[in-house]
Amino acid sequence: MTHFLHRKLNSTLPVAVRGEGVYLYDKEGRRYLDASGGAAVACLGHSHPAVIEAVIRQIRTLPSAHTSFFTTEPSEELADYLVSRAPEGIKRFLSVSDGSVAVETALKLARQYWVEVGQPQRRYIISRKQSYHGNTLGALSVSGNERRRAPYAPLLSESVTHIDPSYAYRYQRADETPEQYGLRSANLLEEEILRLRPENVNAFIAETVVGATAGCLAAAPGYFRRVREICDKYGVLLILDEIMSGMGRTGTLFACEQEGIAPDIITVAKGLGGGYQPIGGVFANAKIINAIEAGSKTLANGHTYMGHAVACAAALAVQKVIEEEGLIQRVQTLGNALEAKLRERFAAHPHVGDIRGRGLFWALELVIDRETKMTFEPALKLNERVKEEAQARGLACYPSGGTADGVRGDHILFAPPYIIEEAQLDDIVEITSQSLDAALSSISASA
Ligand SMILES: Cc1ncc(COP(=O)(O)O)c(C=O)c1O
Structure with missing residues (x-):
């Protein structure tokens, strides 16, 4: 009997004992191709020597030093490295x-900004449905993932409202161009700001490319430019969550580079440390930092493991490998190859309604019927069946549910390591x- 509190208490999971490149191996010697890097984490695969070496070197020198007493070389170097490559401002x-914790920190930084500049009545955060920003109570409050929110509903913040996402496959009208829809979906933000009254609104938070909740969903063209305009018009802060989509995953270091805008705050995590160490991060622009510098000069929020030396050394090594090995270029090239292969295989599949993504971040949205876009009954757990069938065949991918409206809908997400080879795609x-076909057959057989 296990004493580990597993996600599913009665599951008998294989024991992962070793990682090599894009493969994971279990105790029985079975090999799994890691097609989603866990949850879009393992951007360099599981055994990059430069990162392992950096972690070992840092642990030998200094595992950690608390940020209220010291700074460290790895935390300073990582900040220099990332800020010099970050979006304008x-x-x-x-x-x-x-x-x-990165999202909690972002929400608190935004709140501190308004306190510092003497507008403490700015309480509302506007977020989007079908989004995920984390599982701590603040991050879950801004998340639009119905299934993950439900058990904790009474504990979630009442200072958060949710608007529809920019989701062309489901919400674009037949008489609209993608650009018209981009504008209409962005204007939902303006309506919501006006409804709450601009002087009460703190920030808008969105995943630049929505990850696990909606399945690699990029916004319609022009959406984020219009969002930036609206935020500027009403003085609302723009927080972009790039925890899944950042650090090269979509083919640029920051996903928002492809939207042609710069947010006020950015959160990153997964591909930051690539799984070699647990680490997330928050970027803040001059507007926020200058306000704090001119005011309290103190970060109101703190955590023990901020600036952790080993985590920062690992992240710095990961980021240097990405740049030195030209991996962002590789994400673009292999991303094009993955898109072509997915389209070739699934474009005519009767139960694949949409194929979407960017870089090495792609998803298949599954439907009963391509014409009506009707979803499978959630009780059939199609996404879980696909996951099980794939794992039994030596493939770790990331299927999820709630794609269409937070409850209904299924998708399969791919986020392979940037070092993957084309044959492995x-x-x-x-x-x-x-x-997928085995999962669909098991549903028909049980019907
Ligand atoms: C976009 C996004 N934000 C926040 C989080 C929360 O990150 P973590 O699981 O490291 O707390 C996730 C995790 O999946 C995510 O995908």
């Missing part, structure tokens, strides 16, 4: 322990195809 970087497509 970004002034400082803070590392924390994971994605949820063929394996991903082939095994996914077999697993």
Whole structure:
């Protein structure tokens, strides 16, 4: 009997004992192709020597030193490295322990900004449905993932409201161009700001490319430019959550580079440390930092593992490898190859309604019927069946549910390591195809 509190208490999971490149191995010697890097984490695979060496070197020298007494070389170097490559206006970087804490920190920084500039009545955060920003209570409050929110509903903040996402496959009208829809979906933000009254609104938070909740969903063209305009018009802060989509995953270091805008605050995590250490991070622009510098001069929020030396050393090594090995270029090239392969195999599949993504971040949205876009009954747990079938065939991918409206809908997400080879992309497509068909057959058999 296990004493570990597993996600599913009665599950008998394989024991992962070793990682090598894009593969994980279990205790029985079975090999799994890691097609989603866990949850879009393992951007360099599982055994990069430069990162392992950096971690060992740092642990030998100094595991950690508390940020209220000291700074450290790795935390300073990581901040220098990242800020010099960050979108326009970004002034400082803070590392924390994971994605949820990065979002908590971002929300608190935004709130502190308004307190510092003498507008403490700005309480509302506007977020979007079908989004995920983390599982701590603040991050979950801004998340639009219905299933994950439900058990904790009474504990979630009442200072958060949710608007519809920019989700062309489901919400674009037949008489609209993608650009018209981009504008209409962005204007939902303006309506919501006016409804709450601008002087009460603190920030808008969105995933630049929505990850696990909606399945690699990029906004319609022009959406984020209009969002930036609206935020500027009403003085609302713009927080972009790039915890899944950042650090090269979509083919640029920051996903927002492809939107042609710079937010006030950015959160990152997963691909920051690539799984070699738990780490998340928050970037803040000059507007926020200058306000704090002119006011209290003190970060109101703190955590023990901010600026953790080993985590920062690991992240710095990961980021240097990404740049030195030209991996962002590789994400673009292999991303194009993955898109072509997914389209070739699934474009005519009767139960694949949409194929979407950017870089090495792609998803298949599953439907009963492509014409009506009707979703499978959630009780059938199609996404879980696909996951099980894939894992039994040696493929770890990331299927999820609630895609269409937070409750209904299924998708399969791929986020392979940037070091993957093209032949391994063929394996991903082939095994996914077999697993999807097996999952669909098991549903028909049980009907
Ligand atoms: C976009 C996004 N934000 C926040 C989080 C929370 O990160 P963590 O699981 O590291 O707390 C996640 C995790 O999946 C995420 O995808």
